[in-house]
Amino acid sequence: SYELTQPPSVSVSPGQTASITCSGDKLGSKFASWYHQRPGQSPVLVIYQDNRRPSGIPERFSGSNSGNTATLTIRGTQTLDEADYYCQAWDSDTAHVVFGGGTKLTVL
Amino acid sequence: EVQLEESGGGLVQPGGSLRLSCAASGFPFSSYEMTWVRQGPGKGLEWISYISSGGDATYYADSVKGRFTISRDNAEKSLYLQMHSLRAEDTAVYYCARDFHAGAMYFDLWGRGTLVTVSS
Numbered sequence: 472s473y474e475l476t477q478p479p480s481v482s483v484s485p486g487q488t489a490s491i492t493c494s495g496d497k498l499g500s501k502f503a504s505w506y507h508q509r510p511g512q513s514p515v516l517v518i519y520q521d522n523r524r525p526s527g528i529p530e531r532f533s534g535s536n537s538g539n540t541a542t543l544t545i546r547g548t549q550t551l552d553e554a555d556y557y558c559q560a561w562d563s564d565t566a567h568v569v570f571g572g573g574t575k576l577t578v579l
Numbered sequence: 580e581v582q583l584e585e586s587g588g589g590l591v592q593p594g595g596s597l598r599l600s601c602a603a604s605g606f607p608f609s610s611y612e613m614t615w616v617r618q619g620p621g622k623g624l625e626w627i628s629y630i631s632s633g634g635d636a637t638y639y640a641d642s643v644k645g646r647f648t649i650s651r652d653n654a655e656k657s658l659y660l661q662m663h664s665l666r667a668e669d670t671a672v673y674y675c676a677r678d679f680h681a682g683a684m685y686f687d688l689w690g691r692g693t694l695v696t697v698s699s
Contacts, residue, residue, distance in 0.1 A: 472641065502685070504685035504686075506624070506686075513674060513689040513690065513691055513692060514616075514624060514676075514686075514689055515689070516679070516685060516686060516687045519679060519683070519685045520685075525679075525687055555623075557624050559624075559685060561684035561685075566638045567626065567638065567640060567641075568614065568616075568626035568638075569626065570623060570624040570625065570626060571623075572623050573623040573624070
């Protein structure tokens, strides 16, 4: 089965740039999406089709996807960005939606 | 208001059954593909099942295939998840989510979730 791997945690200082990676076999040939989830809340889509932002998502969120790695980048990180972040892709070979294990972003 | 609202969760014994519902409002439900995602206590997101807008195509995660059935009633603007042979590892918050657009396979609208606890 297809797997996506994320680091369990990433720390960043307020105002700095946070990068969260997501690795999977030939992930660059698929579309990657990203969600954030604050404690006790539902997931929110922040990036789709590798680098597109849904309406209402700040411009400081961006994404890229190439080779085996997709990356979510948050510029000018704010304390309100502290959350769990999940990457996600569609594996057409198995007809399965796949989520990464999640990365806890700490802003301190 | 555009929203999804899950219901039907609760406490069930191992081996039991439960039917979850997801009520949609504020958008043309029949035009959207839908999915169920769950999250075990302290765990990450796990995709469970997908259904096409017309209900003619369904996909399942290996962990629930043969035990869970996804369905929808477009006239009632509702999505369902029938769960049988429940196990302790099925304990989770179950979310319904809307596909961003046809064939997108990423999800722009989520409900608040309903908690399913499988325990004796």
